[in-house]
Amino acid sequence: MIFDSHPAENPPVQQNPERLAVRICLGNNAEEEFVETFSNNQPILSQLAGSVGAYGSRWQYLTFEVHLFGNSGELESAGLLHLINSLMGELRSMQFLDLNPEAIRIPSYPGQTILGDRGENLSAVLQDICTNKEKKKALIQWVDELTPMDVADFTFSSDLNGKILVNLVEADKSVVSANSASDGTLRFLALATAMFSPNSSTFYFVEELENGIHPTRLYLLLQLIENRLKNSASEEIGNKQLVTTTHSPQLLRFLSPSALDYTSLIYRLLGNSDGQIKKILEIPAARRIMEQQDLGHLQEAGWLEDVVIFLDEAVMSQ
Amino acid sequence: MNILIIPEDFRNDQYILKPIIEAMVTELGKPTAKVRVCKDSLLGGVSQALKWDNILQIIERYKGMVDLFLLCVDRDNDVGRKTVLTNIEQQAQNILPEKKGFLAENAWQEIEVWVLAGHSLPKNWNWQAIRNESNPKEVYFLPFAKECGVINEPGEGRKTLANEVVSRYKRIRRICPEDIANLEGRIKNWL
Structure with a gap:
């Protein structure tokens, strides 16, 4: 199913400023094609997903069967509405983490199991994870490696409202509250918590992963x-899954070969308003060059910028 | 005494090399020796670790404060590796001041075997087979770490598993004669 309000050819006429006219194509070869209007203040997918009432959907085409390859690799068929609902579920499980130490330091009610986008509920989510001894031990080990502190345990203090805040306990029994921990430690702890939590999202976006982390700990x-x-x-x-961005040559230096397969350069050329994306390993000779010189050094030396300009001119001059 | 370990990739190797070398020098009567692992990101793999230019950079950086350099890499079933290491040792000794040392050793066949040497392993695992295996990390160490419930920890459990075996250093030395016992003997001679 393809729906487009502004296709390049024969766009539907937008007559009503409060409604969005959309061309809908169904089938692999667009066997069915028609124009439908939707409210313009809500995503179309959610309007379709929420359209099913007591008498079924007013949009009968939602019963349209689509054929696609399932997880088993076999060809399966499914109703369009089922697919839309599945897609909505996937979109809902995406999280754009913008970890903020101030938000992380806010106490939270016990029993919360989902970390907020800014790191809210960290203490409660962490307390939940700590009920699993193996995961608690692993988390403590990671934080211990990251910081100069000798972290040996987590404890949780309650305030008068019953909200809890995590403390880091060192091997000599000294206690450091989340209020006193560094911003970098808290960001790392929040990211680690997201990675260990069974109830958090399955798809994360994190900008500038290296923020607040000491360069010698980026590999961790x-x-x-x-x-x-x-x-x-x-x-x-x-x-x-996790998608992240970085400007850090130190972090690039530590990318594993498997991570490098999925690393892309995002850039915008002068005079071009569109951003572009290119897989690093698709740059000609990149693999050979990176056997001798690491990606971090190549970035610092401006090689990546030079490459996209030279390649672009090469295409234009052909 | 200050000792700098040069691993082929510090990110995982550090968790194994530091405690085992500390146990080794303690056994040699130097329990207060300061042992550090070189965390130079340019050494990402054995080919980089065996490049003289990289080793030279590290020596130049540290020769004023380090008494003994230890280059520790995997043998990877390469019979020629020892010769390469011996050459590096020679080149290093030629430029180091007197009383400073540079020794190089290769683990049979990967560093992770030194950790396995200190643990009680599954009964159906043959120790000689582990020593001869080209990929002991994949075939033995990682399954063992998973079984021990430490695979999610830093270094895929290397930190915990290595710290657990330092008290059994003599056993490790006994069943790793080509590398651990050999290295200990050479450090003893240097001392």
Whole structure:
């Protein structure tokens, strides 16, 4: 199913400013094609998904059967509405993490199991994870590696409202409240909590992963993420995925070969209003060059910028 | 005494090399030696770790404060690796001041075997087979770490599993004669 309000050819006429006219094409070869109008203050997918009432949907085409390859690799058929609902579920499970130490430091009610986008509810989510001894031990180990502190345990203090806040306990029994922990420690702890939590999202976006992390600890961040993404599929938490951006040559230096396969350069050329994206390993000779010179050094030296300009001119001059 | 370990990739190797070398030098009567692992990101793999230019950079950086450099890499079933390491040792000794040392060793066949040497392993695992296996990390260490419930920890459990075996250093030395016992003997001679 393809729906487009502004296709390049024969766009539907937009007559009503409060309604969006959309061309809908059904079938692999657009066997059915028609124009439908939707409210312009709500995503179309959610209008379709929420359209089913006591008498079925007013949009009968939602019963349209589509054929696609399922997880088993076999061709399956499914109703369009079922697919739309599945897609809505996937979109809902995406989270754009913008971890904010101030939000992380706010106490939370016990029993919360979902980390907020800014790190809200960290203490409650962490307390929930700590009921699993193996996960608690692993989390403590990661935080211990990251910080100069000798972290040996987590404890949780309650305020008068019953909300809790995490404390980091060192081997000498000294206690550091989340209020006193550094911003970098809290960001790392929040990201680690998201990675270990069974009830959090399965798809994360995180901008500038390296923020607040000491350069000599960046490799730990990548190790944590790769470890959890690799092992999440075999645990009860489902496949997790993470998309992140970085400007840090130190972080680029630590990318594993498998991570490099999925690393892309995002750039915008002068005079061009559109951003572009290119897989690093699709840059000619990149693989050979990176066997001798690491990606971090190439970035610092401006090679990536030079490459996209030279390649673009090469295409134009052909 | 200050000792700098140069691993082929510090990110995982550090968790194994530091405690085992500390146990080794303690056994040699130097329990207060300061042992550090070089965390130079340019050494990402054995080919980089065996490049003289990279080793030279590290020596230049540290020769004023380190007494003993230890280059520790995997053998990877490469019979020629020892010769390469011996050459690096020679080049290093030629430029180091007197009384400073540079020794290189290769683990049979990967560093992770030193950790396995200190643990009680599944009864159906043959120790000689582990020593001869080209990929002991994949075939033995990672399944063992998973079984021990530490695979989600830093270094895929290397930190916990290595710290658990330092008290059994003598056993490790006994069943790893080509590498651990050999290295200990050479450090003893240097001392």
